[in-house]
Amino acid sequence: MRPKWKFLMPEGWPRAWWFRPRMTESSMAIYGFGNVTNTDNQGNIFVGNVLRTRIESNVLGTTALSFSDPAGAPAGRSGGDNIRVRQGDNGIIRNNLIGWSNGKGIALEGATDNSDGAQGWTVTLNEVRNNALSDSSVAGLDIEHSGNATVQYNLFDSNGGAGIDSSLGLGGDTIDNNTSSNNGKGPGANVETPGIRLYSSNNTVSNNIIFNNGGAGVMVTPDGQNNVITRNSIYNNGSQPATGGAYQQIGIDLLEPGQDVAKGTPVAGRGFVTPNDPGDVDTGANGLLNFSVLDRATLDTATNQIVISGWAGLGPARPLSSSWPRPIPRALARARPSSPRWSKARLPTWTTPQVLTATPPPTWEPTPPAASSSASRAVL
Numbered sequence: 538m539r540p541k542w543k544f545l546m547p548e549g550w551p552r553a554w555w556f557r558p559r560m561t562e563s564s565m566a567i568y569g570f571g572n573v574t575n576t577d578n579q580g581n582i583f584v585g586n587v588l589r590t591r592i593e594s595n596v597l598g599t600t601a602l603s604f605s606d607p608a609g610a611p612a613g614r615s616g617g618d619n620i621r622v623r624q625g626d627n628g629i630i631r632n633n634l635i636g637w638s639n640g641k642g643i644a645l646e647g648a649t650d651n652s653d654g655a656q657g658w659t660v661t662l663n664e665v666r667n668n669a670l671s672d673s674s675v676a677g678l679d680i681e682h683s684g685n686a687t688v689q690y691n692l693f694d695s696n697g698g699a700g701i702d703s704s705l706g707l708g709g710d711t712i713d714n715n716t717s718s719n720n721g722k723g724p725g726a727n728v729e730t731p732g733i734r735l736y737s738s739n740n741t742v743s744n745n746i747i748f749n750n751g752g753a754g755v756m757v758t759p760d761g762q763n764n765v766i767t768r769n770s771i772y773n774n775g776s777q778p779a780t781g782g783a784y785q786q787i788g789i790d791l792l793e794p795g796q797d798v799a800k801g802t803p804v805a806g807r808g809f810v811t812p813n814d815p816g817d818v819d820t821g822a823n824g825l826l827n828f829s830v831l832d833r834a835t836l837d838t839a840t841n842q843i844v845i846s847g848w849a850g851l852g853p854a855r856p857l858s859s860s861w862p863r864p865i866p867r868a869l870a871r872a873r874p875s876s877p878r879w880s881k882a883r884l885p886t887w888t889t890p891q892v893l894t895a896t897p898p899p900t901w902e903p904t905p906p907a908a909s910s911s912a913s914r915a916v917l
């Protein structure tokens with residue numbers, strides 16, 4: 538697909554496009570607009586409080602001929618956000634290449650008092666790459682003071698801040714089947730490091746591949762509740778130096794009250810891990826839900842499979858999760874039952890060494906039921 542038009546920045550123009558209701562924009566290449574990041578009327582496309590806008594099959598932030606840093610960079614880059622929506626609802630952003638802006642790749646912005654979000658957007662089949670170049674506190678996609686978005690089949694890679702964010706959001710987002718990689722490594726002390734940050738409640742993060750991000754694979758901020766994180770492949774995150782210079786972030790970081798929502802807060806002796814607590818009564822992100830414990834790995838020579846088993850306590854459903862660079866086996870992604878019991882999954886036997894997990898042990902573990910108890914044993 539080669540866009541039909543190329544827009545260059547007339548000197549002093551802050552934005553290229555302002556949408557009217559139900560307007561469709563497609564097959565354009567737009568770059569170079571905007572002087573300020575994360576600001577209305579600054580950037581390549583701005584959508585006001587209108588319904589059902591469609592932004593499809595465009596190249597945003599670069600020329601039509603090469604999806605790469607524009608000539609004359611950094612001065613030739615887009616100085617604002619690539620796409621910025623202010624309170625408009627139910628639009629579609631589909632099949633675009635969105636990259637190399639100083640600000641957000643896609644900003645879905647609502648009213649700061651949460652009275653009117655940019656609600657119900659569908660963001661699908663886009664590549665969102667190398668945004669947030671001069672402002673590491675903004676994301677590839679931010680659903681800010683907004684919610685009910687469907688984010689599916691996108692690639693978010695090498696954005697300076699988080700790959701996907703929901704800053705102070707209204708929640709109800711579905712983030713499914715995306716790849717979020719190499720994000721959260723931008724310069725400056727204000728960098729926001731997660732591959733995906735849930736800053737709201739009632740979201741679902743499923744079937745995503747999340748790796749090589751600067752901080753946590755998925756971070757949930759202390760006010761975020763009832764978020765389902767399931768069937769993802771999360772590995773090799775945490776390369777951004779944390780406070781004190783250590784490289785130690787974890788796959789899923791549920792923040793405790795008062796912890797740093799940009800990078801997480803390492804605690805002496807346990808890093809970013811929140812230990813399981815008796816009765817699971819502690820409070821914070823997702824109620825600081827106790828994590829499942831994998832405590833046994835054996836080789837089944839008859840089937841040439843590795844058998845991993847473990848258990849989880851009472852409470853909401855949770856998956857057994859993994860941290861190796863392969864699609865997670867469906868057997869491992871089964872939700873937990875409502876009573877504590879054993880679970881077991883079978884994996885292929887690899888011929889080369891594989892890193893399975895680097896999670897430190899919890900400081901408290903309840904005694905699991907006997908493995909021989911038929912009432913408590915589950916084979917996934």
Ligand SMILES: [Ca+2]
Binds near residue numbers: 624
């Ligand atoms: Ca709205």
Ligand SMILES: [Ca+2]
Binds near residue numbers: 817818824
């Ligand atoms: Ca807990």
